[in-house]
Amino acid sequence: MSALFQIQSPGILSLLQDAGRYGQHTIGLTNGGPMDPIAYKWANRLLGNSDNATVIETTVGGLSLISHVNTQVAVTGANVSVKINGAPQAQWQTLAIVKDDVLELGFATQGCRIYLAVKDGFQVGTQFSSTSTVMREGVGGLTGKALTKGDVIHVLDRDASERISLLKLPEKQQPEYSNAITLRVIPGYQEHAFSRHDQRMFFYHEYTVSDLCDRMGYRLSGEKVNCNVQGILSEGIALGAIQIPKDGQPIILMNDRQTIGGYPKIGSVLSLDLAKLAQLTQGGKVRFEPITIDHAHNLLLLAQHKFENTVLEIIKPEQLINTKSGQSK
Amino acid sequence: MKIHVASENSLIVYFGEQVSQGISDDILRVSTFLSAHIGHELIDLVPSYASILVIFNPLKTDHLHVRKIIRKAKQSVPSLSQDGRTLETSNKTVQLPVYYGEEAGPDLSRLAVNAGLSIEQVIKLHQSIEYRVYAIGFAPGFAYLGEVDERIAAPRLSTPRKKVPKGAVAIADRQTAVYPAQSPGGWNLIGLCPTDMFNPHGDPIMPVSVGDKIQFIEINCEQFLKLGGQLPQGAIE
Numbered sequence: 001m002s003a004l005f006q007i008q009s010p011g012i013l014s015l016l017q018d019a020g021r022y023g024q025h026t027i028g029l030t031n032g033g034p035m036d037p038i039a040y041k042w043a044n045r046l047l048g049n050s051d052n053a054t055v056i057e058t059t060v061g062g063l064s065l066i067s068h069v070n071t072q073v074a075v076t077g078a079n080v081s082v083k084i085n086g087a088p089q090a091q092w093q094t095l096a097i098v099k100d101d102v103l104e105l106g107f108a109t110q111g112c113r114i115y116l117a118v119k120d121g122f123q124v125g126t127q128f129s130s131t132s133t134v135m136r137e138g139v140g141g142l143t144g145k146a147l148t149k150g151d152v153i154h155v156l157d158r159d160a161s162e163r164i165s166l167l168k169l170p171e172k173q174q175p176e177y178s179n180a181i182t183l184r185v186i187p188g189y190q191e192h193a194f195s196r197h198d199q200r201m202f203f204y205h206e207y208t209v210s211d212l213c214d215r216m217g218y219r220l221s222g223e224k225v226n227c228n229v230q231g232i233l234s235e236g237i238a239l240g241a242i243q244i245p246k247d248g249q250p251i252i253l254m255n256d257r258q259t260i261g262g263y264p265k266i267g268s269v270l271s272l273d274l275a276k277l278a279q280l281t282q283g284g285k286v287r288f289e290p291i292t293i294d295h296a297h298n299l300l301l302l303a304q305h306k307f308e309n310t311v312l313e314i315i316k317p318e319q320l321i322n323t324k325s326g327q328s329k
Numbered sequence: 330m331k332i333h334v335a336s337e338n339s340l341i342v343y344f345g346e347q348v349s350q351g352i353s354d355d356i357l358r359v360s361t362f363l364s365a366h367i368g369h370e371l372i373d374l375v376p377s378y379a380s381i382l383v384i385f386n387p388l389k390t391d392h393l394h395v396r397k398i399i400r401k402a403k404q405s406v407p408s409l410s411q412d413g414r415t416l417e418t419s420n421k422t423v424q425l426p427v428y429y430g431e432e433a434g435p436d437l438s439r440l441a442v443n444a445g446l447s448i449e450q451v452i453k454l455h456q457s458i459e460y461r462v463y464a465i466g467f468a469p470g471f472a473y474l475g476e477v478d479e480r481i482a483a484p485r486l487s488t489p490r491k492k493v494p495k496g497a498v499a500i501a502d503r504q505t506a507v508y509p510a511q512s513p514g515g516w517n518l519i520g521l522c523p524t525d526m527f528n529p530h531g532d533p534i535m536p537v538s539v540g541d542k543i544q545f546i547e548i549n550c551e552q553f554l555k556l557g558g559q560l561p562q563g564a565i566e
Binding site: 028138234237239267293300304 | 333334335336337338339341346347348367368372373374375376377378379380381382384387388391392464465466467468469470471473510527529534535538539
């Protein structure tokens with residue numbers, strides 16, 4: 001049975017996202033998807049959802065919704081206050097929600113991307129095989145745009161008498177968000193168009209996230225990186241590619257990047273670290289460290305292995321969904 | 330052919346360093362071969378002027394294996410740029426009507442003055458070439474067409490426009506394109522095309538794909554409106 005969640009306030013920016021849109025680059029569509037895929041994956045895992053379930057990504061915060069349904073939710077990502085009917089709740093765990101509950105997110109105190117997942121995922125039709133919202137393309141979500149006040153999103157109603165366990169990601173496994181991070185870089189693309197000296201400068205200096213940072217890309221400021229070539233024939237841009245325009249200030253290309261472009265690139269950031277970059281706002285500090293592609297593959301496989309083998313804590317076993325109101329429908 | 334690492338899950342294959350029909354033919358053939366693997370180890374492809382970005386799933390395969398697939402693709406399609414034969418494919422020629430003129434193309438007169446040509450000559454030169462779709466990207470449905478006559482090639486605007494109307498026909502260096510939707514843009518605008526370049530609900534979604542040929546055909550304002558074109562409200566700034 002289908003029922004609804006209604007947006008009371010979308011906050012700063014709230015977007016429906018699944019794991020992203022893939023296989024559509026040939027018609028010029030970008031990936032979209034969660035900027036912090038690690039927090040996204042945990043939100044779905046806490047609810048036993050599929051890897052591709054649709055969640056709401058809220059940037060900075062301020063989202064509030066009213067539930068017309070009995071279900072469970074989980075809030076992961078940036079540190080933020082979570083309230084149900086005004087009562088404080090924890091992040092990184094399953095929360096029971098009953099009909100007419102109001103769920104409110106405050107504003108992030110550390111990090112900036114917050115993920116709200118619901119049991120079975122938000123029920124949204126796909127466009128080009130994905131529900132991910134890319135505002136620049138007007139594709140995905142409910143209308144190709146950010147969520148607004150009054151929007152209703154379908155979710156599946158769970159039987160109020162269904163017995164559920166509330167789960168939690170053990171505290172030591174929860175990501176910690178920092179304002180100063182090191183990004184591991186796989187050198188590639190036009191790396192040879194940068195002199196050894198310039199490559200060293202790039203990997204030695206600290207850069208600052210500028211005010212030009214959004215879902216398309218993060219523009220950094222700091223030591224100028226010189227390149228021996230000015231422009232190249234437009235070519236495909238990978239997620240995390242580090243573009244060096246004429247002014248020598250690096251731009252790291254994110255989920256909503258354009259699919260092709262003509263600036264030289266020194267390499268690409270490891271996706272595990274892009275998740276950390278996505279949590280930074282203006283003023284955040286970034287350093288770079290080169291790694292090989294083989295090392296990157298090992299790190300990805302290790303991260304996947306750890307994710308799959310993490311045992312979630314059971315905080316309340318076999319509890320009735322509808323404990324708060326004590327009524328069954 | 331050179332294969333470089335692009336990211337943790339992609340390799341970029343370079344076929345040359347300049348724009349040429351032969352290289353583009355090779356790219357098309359290799360892309361077609363690689364497409365057969367999408368959904369298995371491969372996630373997506375971005376063919377462009379002289380390269381293909383090959384994106385793979387690093388949890389299912391690795392770059393060494395993908396390199397093998399790419400070499401196999403290259404070996405199994407004969408190199409056309411080397412033996413000079415033309416490509417025999419189902420690539421089509423698409424005719425795109427254009428309403429040229431200063432109302433529709435505010436950069437037309439500047440382009441003409443800079444080239445020492447009349448506006449009519451610029452319009453004629455733009456139609457004189459059967460263009461090829463070299464790449465699709467930047468925005469959904471944005472097809473990079475090449476190459477325009479050197480006489481009407483023009484650099485991008487130093488300050489891009491905040492709003493380029495849907496259907497704008499534009500030139501940047503020796504490339505030309507039709508803006509599929511209203512967007513910011515720095516290309517020189519010379520006209521408007523009433524044909525939808527990207528319709529998410531259409532079949533096909535795009536009238537062109539990489540490798541197709543494009544022929545621009547001049548129409549007047551009345552025909553433009555009749556074909557469903559819409560003039561932008563107010564002058565294009």
